[in-house]
Amino acid sequence: DDIDCLRFGRPAPCCTGCQKGALEAYASRGSYETFKSVLSVLADSGTLLFTYVAARYALSLLGTTDHIDVLIKRRSKNVMQQEIAKFDNTHPVGMDFVNHVFSEAKSSLDSGKSVGLVSMHTIEVSPEEANKWCGVQNYDLDEVTKDWDTFFEAESLLTPDLRWSARVKVPKKCLGIWGDERVVAAWTELPLFPLSMTLQDFITGGLFYQLLPLGKTRHAVVISNRRLFYIRYRRPVAPLWWLGVDLRIDSFRHDHDIFYGHMRRTVLQPIHNMVHHIGLRERFTPGIVSLQCKFGALQITRGHGDVLDVYQLVCQLSRNTSGFVTQDMLEENGLDWDKCREPLETSLERKSAIRWAILPQHDDSVEPVPEIHLNHSNEQVFFHMSFKDVRTVLDGCYSNVDVVVTTGRLFVWERDAYKKWDCESCLYYLCFWKACLRLLKPARNLPNTCSFFTLPSLLSFSTDLSVDPPSWLVPHHQPFKLPCCENLGLYLTHGRTRGSKGFWSYGCCPHRTGPSSHIGMHWRLKTSATADQDFIVALNFKPFSFESSHESDAEDAYAAIGYTWDEFQLARRNTAVSDVELVEALRKIMYVVQDQCHKLLDQVDIIY
Numbered sequence: 353d354d355i356d357c358l359r360f361g362r363p364a365p366c367c368t369g370c371q372k373g374a375l376e377a378y379a380s381r382g383s384y385e386t387f388k389s390v391l392s393v394l395a396d397s398g399t400l401l402f403t404y405v406a407a408r409y410a411l412s413l414l415g416t417t418d419h420i421d422v423l424i425k426r427r428s429k430n431v432m433q434q435e436i437a438k439f440d441n442t443h444p445v446g447m448d449f450v451n452h453v454f455s456e457a458k459s460s461l462d463s464g465k466s467v468g469l470v471s472m473h474t475i476e477v478s479p480e481e482a483n484k485w486c487g488v489q490n491y492d493l494d495e496v497t498k499d500w501d502t503f504f505e506a507e508s509l510l511t512p513d514l515r516w517s518a519r520v521k522v523p524k525k526c527l528g529i530w531g532d533e534r535v536v537a538a539w540t541e542l543p544l545f546p547l548s549m550t551l552q553d554f555i556t557g558g559l560f561y562q563l564l565p566l567g568k569t570r571h572a573v574v575i576s577n578r579r580l581f582y583i584r585y586r587r588p589v590a591p592l593w594w595l596g597v598d599l600r601i602d603s604f605r606h607d608h609d610i611f612y613g614h615m616r617r618t619v620l621q622p623i624h625n626m627v628h629h630i631g632l633r634e635r636f637t638p639g640i641v642s643l644q645c646k647f648g649a650l651q652i653t654r655g656h657g658d659v660l661d662v663y664q665l666v667c668q669l670s671r672n673t674s675g676f677v678t679q680d681m682l683e684e685n686g687l688d689w690d691k692c693r694e695p696l697e698t699s700l701e702r703k704s705a706i707r708w709a710i711l712p713q714h715d716d717s718v719e720p721v722p723e724i725h726l727n728h729s730n731e732q733v734f735f736h737m738s739f740k741d742v743r744t745v746l747d748g749c750y751s752n753v754d755v756v757v758t759t760g761r762l763f764v765w766e767r768d769a770y771k772k773w774d775c776e777s778c779l780y781y782l783c784f785w786k787a788c789l790r791l792l793k794p795a796r797n798l799p800n801t802c803s804f805f806t807l808p809s810l811l812s813f814s815t816d817l818s819v820d821p822p823s824w825l826v827p828h829h830q831p832f833k834l835p836c837c838e839n840l841g842l843y844l845t846h847g848r849t850r851g852s853k854g855f856w857s858y859g860c861c862p863h864r865t866g867p868s869s870h871i872g873m874h875w876r877l878k879t880s881a882t883a884d885q886d887f888i889v890a891l892n893f894k895p896f897s898f899e900s901s902h903e904s905d906a907e908d909a910y911a912a913i914g915y916t917w918d919e920f921q922l923a924r925r926n927t928a929v930s931d932v933e934l935v936e937a938l939r940k941i942m943y944v945v946q947d948q949c950h951k952l953l954d955q956v957d958i959i960y
Contacts, residue, residue, distance in 0.1 A: 486636055486657040488575075488665055491520040491538035498525050500599060504585065520572050527601070533578050537665050541571040542656045544624045573652070575665065580604040580650065604650050610670045611809040612644040612877060612887075615663035617718070617800040619793070628656075637720050641666055644887075648880045660720045667725045667804060673760035674731035676807045677944050682734075687940045692735045699736050700756070705729050710754050710765055713738065714919070717795035718767040722802045724756060732759050735941060737934045741870075741892045742913055745777075745826050748785030749798065750913050753891055757941055761806050762875075764891065768798040772914020775841040776827035803889065809878045810949060813942035815935065816872040817896070822865045828908040832862040842911070868909060870894030871935060875942075897931050 484490065497503045503523050520538045522529075529535065574581040586598040617639045620628070628634045639659030641652045643666050654662050679689050701709045706726040724733070735757040742750045749768040756763040770790060773781055781787050822831040875889040895909035910919070 484658070484661070486539070486542075486634075488537040488539045488657075488661045491522055491535070491574075493535060494521050494523045495525065497523050500526050504587075504599075520574070522574050527574065527581055529576055529579075533576050535574060535576050536669075537575040539573055539657060541573065541654070544620070544656055545627045546623060575669075577608050577669070578605065580606060605647050606643070606645045606650075606669060607647070608669055608671065610643050610645045610666060611806040612804070613663065613666040613670065614642040614803040615659055615722070615801060616640045616642075617659065617720070617797075619797045639663075643669075644880060646880060658720070660722060663802060664723060664725050668727065670727060670761065670804070670806055671808075672727045673806050673808055674726070674728040674758075676760050676948060677941075678759065679734075681944050681948070682941065685940050685944050687937060687944075689734065692937060695736055696733060699738060699754075700724075700733065706731070708733055708756075710756065713752050715769050716752060716767060717769065718798050718800040719796045720800075722765055724758075724763055726758065727760060730759075731761075733757075734759065735937065737938065739893045739931070739934075740913075741894050742909055743892075743894070745780060745912070746784045747771075748781075748787070751892075753893075755891070755938070757938075761804050763802070763804045764889070765802050766891070767800040770795055770798070771912075773845065774827065774912065774914050775845040777912065780827070805875070805877055805889065807945045808949060808952060810875060810942070810945050811878060812876045813939075813946065814874050814876075815939065816874070817869060818872065819867045819869045821867050826912075828912045829865060829868060831865055833865055834862050845914075865908070868894075869896050869898070871896045873935075873938070893931070893935070896935075 494503070497506075500523075503526055520540050522535055522538050524530070524535070569584065569586045572583040572585075574583065580603070582600075582602040582604075584598070584600040617637060620638060628636075636656065636658050637660065638655050638657070641654065641659060641662045643650050643652075652662060683689055699711055701711055703709055703723070706729060708724040708726070710722065710724070712721055726733075733756060735755075737755045739753055740750055741753060748771055750771055751766055751768055754763075754765040756765075771777075771781075771785060773787075820829075822829050824830050871893045873891045873893065877887040877889065879885075879887045
């Protein structure tokens, strides 16, 4: 009140009196109780603070990996430096530490008695691949040079006079490759002309640096049977030799134990296509290769070379699981081994003991056509299925899919093809499929992907059957059809009707259209320790025909992508087994694989 405020010499209203009263009430219990209260407040605040710090540290551990960075810097001045701090002494010690850690990990793996040890095998190289100027076998080994300074003084990585030379010299001792570790591939990633440069690079002098005579950046990739090295070396800029020197080496350990590989074909930009394919007459197919092992995942971009060579190399770096399933296991579960191998003669071509080629379908135009590289001569190819995915009516492409199963792995080749002209789909052809722009993107440059995974990495397999009702917005799959209108549309499209040539149907009695079905296949695979999502490989089988369904249902689906009557009959003749039998055989194979995976996990539980 006013009297209390006047006691402290403050006009009313004021807070001094309230604060004074609270302080006196707080200290009225004695000095010891006041001291305990202050300590309690400090303890509670410290508890909250340290809890927050611990929670942040625990959350940061969720994103950590087994990656270790060893950073060694060269100082510009050697005055007042101890001997142990000099670069000439620090670099050998650091490399010896890395090699010692890797050798200990390798020896512990080799001496262990775990289930499914990695089995090394010889990597086969075709004569065509060995002679490619931009291939993965265009390298020489340097087993003499011990340090990087001596190696780069001799310009051993790439000769400066031959900047566009693709031959690489691999310094084994500098990279720490010794013992039973051997180099299996190496290549250099040459830049494309004109140089790809961002606005930031251009503003900061990137163009000037690229035009300097000696200030060039070299990129090389070296793959051994246990590790992958990426070497990035930026040479000194003349005449300032002490500026712009940079060497970076990244190492990824795979231990010949890759359980998943994926290849995706990419397309060059129009300006790069004009310079390299048309001007320089170079022939290569760029792309991206992804691989995954127990140590993590890695993506390799092959921009100036054949991506298929890298993918085939990754296929041969997988674990040797050639005998994971056998003929006796499959026959015990009701699979007819001989019947599964019958279509292999017409769908696959055997080039050597461990090399198979998938024969393209008649409507395939994509490049490149992949090959299947087996790990061992004991690995047998016993199952192949080929199907299509016509997708939705708004998509201008459909997919051709081939699935090949061996006794140790499963291979998938998926590629796109353009939907052809059809009279009933003319509106979609002009508006949604953008057919007028197809000249800018030839059919050989359509999406083309290949992938494989080892059978022991499978966790589960499932199929999902879906049924699509007829719709007035879907050509060839409308609720009611008039035979005369159908034959008229086919005649305007192909110059002939659905039946034999010259036949014309004037039937005006409408008939109902049955629903179409498609089946989705999903493989769930193992992931690395740092993955936060399930790893699923999904394929769609559309159209999927039952034995009880009418043949016209499948014929309508093929007619929607521009197939003629002869092409439809050819596709049916090439498929000697019905769709239901193919999927049922694949189910039986995956059942056996999952049963073997469970037995393998039981053996691991017994050991550990």
